[in-house]
Amino acid sequence: xxxxxxxxxxxxxxxxxxxxxxxxxxxxxxxxxxxxxxxxxxxxxxxxxxxxxxxxxxxxxxxxxxxxxxxxxxxxxxxxxxxxxxxxxxxxxxxxxxxxxxxxxxxxxxxxxxxxxxxxxxxxxxxxxxxxxxxxxxxxxxxxxxxxxxxxxxxxxxxxxxxxxxxxxxxxxxxxxxxxxxxxxxxxxxxxxxxxxxxxxxxxxxxxxxxxxxxxxxxxxxxxxxxxxxxxxxxxxxxxxxxxxxxxxxxxxxxxxxxxxxxxxxxxxxxxxxxxxxxxxxxxxxxxxxxxxxxxxxxxxxxxxxxxxxxxxxxxxxxxxxxxxxxxxxxxxxxxxxxxxxxxxxxxxxxxxxxxxxxxxxxxxxxxxxxxxxxxxxxxxxxxxxxxxxxxxxxxxxxxxxxxxxxxxxxxxxxxxxxxxxxxxxxxxxxxxx
Amino acid sequence: xxxxxxxxxxxxxxxxxxxxxxxxxxxxxxxxxxxxxxxxxxxxxxxxxxxxxxxxxxxxxxxxxxxxxxxxxxxxxxxxxxxxxxxxxxxxxxxxxxxxxxxxxxxxxxxxxxxxxxxxxxxxxxxxxxxxxxxxxxxxxxxxxxxxxxxxxxxxxxxxxxxxxxxxxxxxxxxxxxxxxxxxxxxxxxxxxxxxxxxxxxxxxxxxxxxxxxxxxxxxxxxxx
Ligand SMILES: Cc1cc2nc3c(=O)[nH]c(=O)nc-3n(C[C@H](O)[C@H](O)[C@H](O)COP(=O)(O)O)c2cc1C
Ligand code: SF4
Ligand code: FES
Numbered sequence: 001x002x003x004x005x006x007x008x009x010x011x012x013x014x015x016x017x018x019x020x021x022x023x024x025x026x027x028x029x030x031x032x033x034x035x036x037x038x039x040x041x042x043x044x045x046x047x048x049x050x051x052x053x054x055x056x057x058x059x060x061x062x063x064x065x066x067x068x069x070x071x072x073x074x075x076x077x078x079x080x081x082x083x084x085x086x087x088x089x090x091x092x093x094x095x096x097x098x099x100x101x102x103x104x105x106x107x108x109x110x111x112x113x114x115x116x117x118x119x120x121x122x123x124x125x126x127x128x129x130x131x132x133x134x135x136x137x138x139x140x141x142x143x144x145x146x147x148x149x150x151x152x153x154x155x156x157x158x159x160x161x162x163x164x165x166x167x168x169x170x171x172x173x174x175x176x177x178x179x180x181x182x183x184x185x186x187x188x189x190x191x192x193x194x195x196x197x198x199x200x201x202x203x204x205x206x207x208x209x210x211x212x213x214x215x216x217x218x219x220x221x222x223x224x225x226x227x228x229x230x231x232x233x234x235x236x237x238x239x240x241x242x243x244x245x246x247x248x249x250x251x252x253x254x255x256x257x258x259x260x261x262x263x264x265x266x267x268x269x270x271x272x273x274x275x276x277x278x279x280x281x282x283x284x285x286x287x288x289x290x291x292x293x294x295x296x297x298x299x300x301x302x303x304x305x306x307x308x309x310x311x312x313x314x315x316x317x318x319x320x321x322x323x324x325x326x327x328x329x330x331x332x333x334x335x336x337x338x339x340x341x342x343x344x345x346x347x348x349x350x351x352x353x354x355x356x357x358x359x360x361x362x363x364x365x366x367x368x369x370x371x372x373x374x375x376x377x378x379x380x381x382x383x384x385x386x387x388x389x390x391x392x393x394x395x396x397x398x399x400x401x402x403x404x405x406x407x408x409x410x411x412x413x414x415x416x417x418x419x420x421x422x423x424x425x426x427x428x429x430x431x432x433x434x
Numbered sequence: 435x436x437x438x439x440x441x442x443x444x445x446x447x448x449x450x451x452x453x454x455x456x457x458x459x460x461x462x463x464x465x466x467x468x469x470x471x472x473x474x475x476x477x478x479x480x481x482x483x484x485x486x487x488x489x490x491x492x493x494x495x496x497x498x499x500x501x502x503x504x505x506x507x508x509x510x511x512x513x514x515x516x517x518x519x520x521x522x523x524x525x526x527x528x529x530x531x532x533x534x535x536x537x538x539x540x541x542x543x544x545x546x547x548x549x550x551x552x553x554x555x556x557x558x559x560x561x562x563x564x565x566x567x568x569x570x571x572x573x574x575x576x577x578x579x580x581x582x583x584x585x586x587x588x589x590x591x592x593x594x595x596x597x598x599x600x601x602x603x604x605x606x607x608x609x610x611x612x613x614x615x616x617x618x619x620x621x622x623x624x625x626x627x628x629x630x631x632x633x634x635x636x637x638x639x640x641x642x643x644x645x646x647x648x649x650x651x652x653x654x655x656x657x658x659x
Pocket of ligand 3: 087088515516517518519520521555556557558559560563565
């Protein structure tokens with residue numbers, strides 16, 4: 001497996017984020033091609049490519065588009081999930097800063113395929129520079145006749161709105177996002193009905209991640225076989241993998257699916273002090289952690305599942321042995337507690353309980369009985385909460401306990417900051433390579 | 435304070451961008467926040483009047499989202515990411531240093547009214563940890579010393595430029611940009627992509643791998659694999 005500069009191919013050009021920079025490399029040529037193919041052929045092409053959603057769950061994209069009822073006389077909508085708030089994920093934000101037109105061309109092709117005349121990009125609020133770049137790109141596309149009425153004489157109309165969220169992780173969950181986009185509190189809806197049947201304004205709606213939609217123009221340009229040259233049968237294609245943590249060269253690495261963490265570490269210059277990671281998470285804080293023994297597993301949906309974790313957002317976070325597992329996990333649980341929307345009891349109460357109990361271990365005041373209680377609590381929440389945030393909150397502890405039992409036992413008498421000097425974990429520490 | 439006629443017209447404009455007007459509520463709240471410095475009762479009333487909602491309905495939405503302030507904000511919003519990655523890599527130390535410098539804790543305004551302090555969650559910039567934001571612009575890979583120096587410069591009225599964005603202009607100006615009401619003219623600031631965003635191309639160049647996007651230039655640039 002290898003590096004695959006596709007979405008990132010021209011980020012070294014100063015005007016990569018402008019329409020001129022995008023067009024220089026064939027950008028927007030796919031719009032006419034897509035109109036020629038027709039909507040059904042586009043959906044079939046994406047099905048044939050095997051593209052899976054890049055937002056975390058990996059749902060097959062063409063299949064999702066196919067769920068939208070056709071000829072139902074209703075308005076259809078495309079909603080792009082640009083809420084990127086999963087701890088560890090930093091791929092959609094760089095993509096929108098450097099290559100916003102790939103997303104817009106993808107919106108045009110996808111909207112045409114699912115017969116939508118409105119598309120929305122829901123961007124988390126806290127990134128004004130992303131809002132600038134995206135909105136400027138949308139203005140350029142309108143001026144070029146690529147958005148608006150009768151695009152390129154096709155008779156197809158599309159309006160594209162860049163929308164701002166306001167600071168709520170739960171609004172990344174697709175049904176909460178839809179409520180938020182309707183101007184309400186962002187709380188998840190009961191599924192079914194799924195958004196493809198009753199989504200925005202109760203109409204058929206496709207919700208896809210930024211990176212998913214940005215893949216579409218390249219598939220239209222190069223064909224389904226081009227995508228499947230990379231990855232595996234179940235995980236075709238390439239992926240933006242942001243690598244963060246104690247590596248020498250953190251950053252956004254675009255690689256074929258099936259690349260191993262060991263290869264990614266090599267691209268990233270290795271661990272800052274050499275050696276191997278103590279633990280790492282393949283795709284955000286909501287997936288179980290792995291250790292050095294898992295470095296040679298292919299980063300695919302199926303291989304990660306077989307290892308008891310998930311590929312998730314495929315944005316690895318890597319930690320060396322200066323880090324207290326107890327402290328890391330506790331901080332993530334404080335996040336889930338803060339972000340729980342409060343709609344259902346297992347998550348609203350459970351996240352508080354777990355975070356509070358973990359906090360005692362971080363302070364060196366836990367008890368062995370509480371370790372059993374934590375395991376049981378996580379098992380109780382898993383599968384019993386209204387949306388996947390509750391499951392996510394129940395995920396980090398069990399794997400961390402399994403792999404690092406002694407550290408949790410130490411948390412019954414020694415504070416994490418005594419067991420692990422917090423300064424040593426920082427990249428500010430004297431002697432840090434960076 | 436009261437909402438100006440111009441802002442009222444802009445609220446109507448935002449509402450007109452959606453097939454259903456209420457969808458504009460979050461951007462509208464950003465816009466009133468940019469005028470008022472927080473989501474004021476007058477701002478809530480103006481949104482409610484524009485959309486034909488009750489003030490209670492608008493207030494219920496506003497209170498759900500952390501970006502909306504319930505009391506007048508300081509001149510500059512200072513965010514320090516203390517989610518796990520940033521916290522461990524130095525964010526906790528950065529927070530302690532800037533919080534001390536400002537003389538204000540989480541969700542507090544410094545006594546001089548300059549700094550609105552907040553411990554923030556992951557900013558989709560963990561590659562750039564530890565991350566601080568000023569008026570929501572990135573200050574990447576910061577240190578306690580650099581972060582305090584930024585506050586000192588802001589206090590002295592000096593021009594301060596983000597590491598991946600433009601010069602910072604204050605919380606209210608940022609909120610106007612986020613609302614999307616108009617173009618602030620700063621799109622081209624901050625460079626196209628920084629070193630960390632270029633990691634793929636650097637690693638690819640070291641290994642003789644060219645573009646793989648199937649464009650004409652890619653073909654002449656060399657094979658993909
Ligand atoms: C708590 C929570 C947060 C989520 N955050 C995001 C997000 O920020 N971006 C995203 O694309 N998907 C996010 N998702 C997944 C979405 O619900 C949805 O599966 C995804 O947007 C579908 O797009 P895809 O099929 O292209 O992956 C989140 C899910 C949950 C449960
Ligand atoms: S699981 Fe948590 S976030 Fe999801 S609906 Fe329940 S309380 Fe809200
Ligand atoms: S943890 Fe700070 S940006 Fe992700």
